[in-house]
Amino acid sequence: MSHALAPGAHSITIDGIEQSFRVAGSGPFCIVHSGGPGIDAGYMLLPLLEAHLTMVYLDPIGTGASGRLPTHPMGYSIERFTDQLLAFMAKAEIDETYLLGHSHGAFVVLNAALKRPEGVLGLILYAGAAFTGGDFMPAASAAIGAFIDRHRGAPQAESVQRAWGSIPTMRTDADYTATMRDLLPAYFSDYQRSSEHVTTLQNHLSATMLIGDTEPFDVRGRLATLSVPALIMVGVDDFILGPRHASTLAVGIPHGRVETFTQSGHFVHIEEPEAFADAIVRFTSSEASREA
Numbered sequence: 001m002s003h004a005l006a007p008g009a010h011s012i013t014i015d016g017i018e019q020s021f022r023v024a025g026s027g028p029f030c031i032v033h034s035g036g037p038g039i040d041a042g043y044m045l046l047p048l049l050e051a052h053l054t055m056v057y058l059d060p061i062g063t064g065a066s067g068r069l070p071t072h073p074m075g076y077s078i079e080r081f082t083d084q085l086l087a088f089m090a091k092a093e094i095d096e097t098y099l100l101g102h103s104h105g106a107f108v109v110l111n112a113a114l115k116r117p118e119g120v121l122g123l124i125l126y127a128g129a130a131f132t133g134g135d136f137m138p139a140a141s142a143a144i145g146a147f148i149d150r151h152r153g154a155p156q157a158e159s160v161q162r163a164w165g166s167i168p169t170m171r172t173d174a175d176y177t178a179t180m181r182d183l184l185p186a187y188f189s190d191y192q193r194s195s196e197h198v199t200t201l202q203n204h205l206s207a208t209m210l211i212g213d214t215e216p217f218d219v220r221g222r223l224a225t226l227s228v229p230a231l232i233m234v235g236v237d238d239f240i241l242g243p244r245h246a247s248t249l250a251v252g253i254p255h256g257r258v259e260t261f262t263q264s265g266h267f268v269h270i271e272e273p274e275a276f277a278d279a280i281v282r283f284t285s286s287e288a289s290r291e292a
Contacts, residue, residue, distance in 0.1 A: 035103030
């Protein structure tokens with residue numbers, strides 16, 4: 001393993017922009033791309049996987065310790081994140097790796113594997129989708145309404161309602177961070193059961209306003225060309241990227257399979273960490289045995 005991929009925090013320069021990342025564990029490489037867009041890798045550390053895989057946690061450009069585009073806050077399209085990821089693999093000399101993307105990060109890793117599948121051992125599409133147009137946002141808004149109705153009178157329902165309504169008016173990093181912190185209870189299957197985790201995320205989450213795509217993400221017509229195996233991970237109670245999106249991915253991807261978590265929302269790795277890690281270990285182990 002090169003010095004750049006030794007355990008610990010590192011930074012390399014790609015096209016003049018610093019790419020920050022952290023390496024931990026042993027075994028085949030697994031690059032983790034967090035979501036948002038605009039949220040660093042801090043919430044996606046996966047210690048249960050580090051006994052099986054060499055985890056490479058990226059701070060996406062524009063977040064954490066990574067550099068910003070000259071056009072910041074503009075220019076952060078899925079295509080730009082994709083190019084950064086592929087360039088990172090080449091610069092770090094990672095010839096073979098699994099790609100794990102969460103939420104917006106799942107769009108990025110899926111697009112990367114569609115664009116350049118060479119060296120991708122498998123995809124882990126965690127809370128992902130193939131299409132964010134159509135009724136994507138109206139369906140999410142309806143789910144937020146149902147959350148508010150279920151918890152009416154609770155302060156969490158009021159904060160979620162206020163935050164969801166504030167999304168169109170966000171202008172600054174502080175606005176985005178405050179909105180995401182207030183929305184967090186709705187991202188969990190049971191925010192009361194996970195209250196400690198919700199509070200921890202609220203205390204530590206920091207979001208950066210990044211502006212990129214003006215059109216919805218849509219790779220439905222390209223899924224059949226995906227040549228790498230994919231594990232599609234979804235929480236039953238994920239209000240924004242739930243089972244129907246996982247189903248579209250599974251139907252379209254030739255070598256895709258769904259793992260559904262019945263006690264989770266958007267953050268399966270927090271609500272069901274052991275089951276989450278076990279599913280990934282089984283997936284990566286089965287793909288390794290096929291290659292052998």
